[in-house]
Amino acid sequence: MSALAPAPATRRSPWRCLRYPSMRWWSAANLVSNAGTWMQLTVQNLLVLQVTGSAAMTGVSLAVQAGPGLLLGLLGGAAVDAWPRKLTAAVSQAALGAVAFTTAALVAFGALNVPLLLILSAVTGVIATVDNPACALLGNDLVRTRDVPSAIALGSAVHSVGRLAGTALAGGAVVLFGTAAAFVANGLSFVFVAAVIPFLRLIDRSTDPDAQVAPAEAARPSADPREGLRFFFGRPRLVALAAITGLSAIFGRNYALTLAVLVTGPLAAGPGAFGTVSTALAIGGIAGALLAGLLQRPSVRLVAAMAGAGAVLQIATGFTPTLALLILLVIPMAVVESVSDTAGTTVLQTDPPPHMRGRVLGVWRSLSTGWGLIGPPVIGVLMELAGARAALVAGGLVIAIAATAGLALATRRAPRPAAETAPDSEPAPAPRPAELAAVA
Structure with a gap:
């Protein structure tokens, strides 16, 4: 073999x-x-x-x-x-x-x-x-x-x-x-x-049964950024992915800030204790990467489900009374985040047709840079106004409500005849070699 x-x-x-x-x-x-x-x-x-x-x-x-x-x-x-x-x-x-x-x-x-x-x-x-x-x-x-x-x-x-x-x-x-x-x-x-x-050898997509093949008219290189914008915002699953990821980034993933304030404030521990929490996050992230490697066909629904699970864990951290319990909670938080990131990145990099993927990633970079800049000030103001615990709970509730609504909407749209392709499935198999000749 x-x-x-x-x-x-x-x-x-x-x-x-x-x-x-x-x-x-x-x-x-x-x-x-x-x-x-x-x-x-x-x-x-x-x-x-x-x-x-x-x-x-x-x-x-x-x-x-x-x-x-x-x-x-x-x-x-x-x-x-x-x-x-x-x-x-x-x-x-x-x-x-x-x-x-x-x-x-x-x-x-x-x-x-x-x-x-x-x-x-x-x-x-x-x-x-x-x-x-x-x-x-x-x-x-x-x-x-x-x-x-x-x-x-x-x-x-x-x-x-x-x-x-x-x-x-x-x-x-x-x-x-x-x-x-x-x-x-x-x-x-x-x-x-x-x-x-x-010296790297690229895969021949004509022999890849799961690959997408660009249409003949799009096979030539294109540098029109507007096509990327139109494609991204005309693709509901990519817009949904951006919405879920953006909310999670703004309200749920600023752990270097939220958990540092929680550990040194309400939990009355020192910087060394936050170092332990950071190590637990790193361990969970690596474990999540191992688990994410098992994925075969990640979907936006999986990203939403992971976001919801992470939100529930985040809410629990807001109520945690001890440092030991916090450490136990942040490990699965990091696992869920890692699985969600891998699923989302896979959708982002495989859902668009091959000739459009660079521009889609370009749109994503602009969006992710934006919410990366917005997140820390927003959560910082929230902590100033309500405290670290309330900020974690409120942020978790925002993410959980959004993820639940997204999953409910996807479920309502899900039923289709068995012969049709599910909305979050992988692209259709590539054309046969004879069909590919026209593309070449």
């Missing part, structure tokens, strides 16, 4: 995507890249404080880096749809490496100032508008459609491990080699990814 025709027992393995040699290389490269990125992020805020002496300027630099994602996400996605995927990802990774090396050189020679810092932040944000969708879709192109959830779940686990490793390595690197070392390490990690990309 060939490597691409697994035995039935292996089809539900959470790590089934590792059957593909290119995915193994891609995962190793991403582990190195994530470790390098978190090494840099660990020292970056301290560097901004050293250069500017202002905590407010630290926030400004982060906003400048996030700004392009909000304003130019759709244009970046259009570029990904118009240009060859491997070339786009390799060039964007090399460009990010160049920015990291430039920052390292400026730091090493004491030449980094506020204007240069903001320029580098903005350039990084612009490149990321292309790099993020290009790398996400390239990873999916290395496996068959049925294994995309496994690939996304593996990416989530790689991200978590890379974060732990990068954070741990950053301190030692700075002590031994100085602040610039973190930026050099991150630059080298980008170079490594860019060097691996040309």
Whole structure:
């Protein structure tokens, strides 16, 4: 039996995507890249404080880096749809490496100032508008459609491990080699990814029974961002996914803020206790990635169900009387969040036709950047007005009501003749090779 025709027992393995040699290389490269990125992020805020002496300027630099994602996400996605995927990802990774090396050189020679810092932040944000969708879709192109959830779940686990490793390595690197070392390490990690990309082997979708194939008129590259907007907002399941995810992000996932205030306030514990809570969240996230890897056909309904379950757990944390009970609750909270993220990302990356996926991810980047910026201030004001416990309970109720309403609406629309395709099913099988000839 060939490597691409697994035995039935292996089809539900959470790590089934590792059957593909290119995915193994891609995962190793991403582990190195994530470790390098978190090494840099660990020292970056301290560097901004050293250069500017202002905590407010630290926030400004982060906003400048996030700004392009909000304003130019759709244009970046259009570029990904118009240009060859491997070339786009390799060039964007090399460009990010160049920015990291430039920052390292400026730091090493004491030449980094506020204007240069903001320029580098903005350039990084612009490149990321292309790099993020290009790398996400390239990873999916290395496996068959049925294994995309496994690939996304593996990416989530790689991200978590890379974060732990990068954070741990950053301190030692700075002590031994100085602040610039973190930026050099991150630059080298980008170079490594860019060097691996040309050797990756993409899946032939004409032999993938679950794949979507672009229609002949859309097979040529297109760079019209307006098509992405029209498609996204004309697709009810994508709009529903955005609504559920946005509400969850604003009212339910700011745990670094809400749980920190809960632990140090009502529960009267110290910063060390919040570190324990954060570790429990990380453990739950990794466990959730393992569970999410078992998914075969994730749906928006599953995302809504997970959002509702997470909301119930969040409400329970608002009433928890002890730190020990809080730790027990945050682990399943993180599991649910990880499964929901994997399901939502899979829908987002497989529901649109292939020629539209970059622009759809571009729309999503703009939306997610927006609610990422809105969430902390909203929940912060809510905690100021009502306290941490009430903020957690109120936020959970908002998410639970929205998720329940969404599920009820989906259930009302669900009944269809057996011969029809369910609304959250995978795309129809690809045409036969003879039909594909017209597309080519």
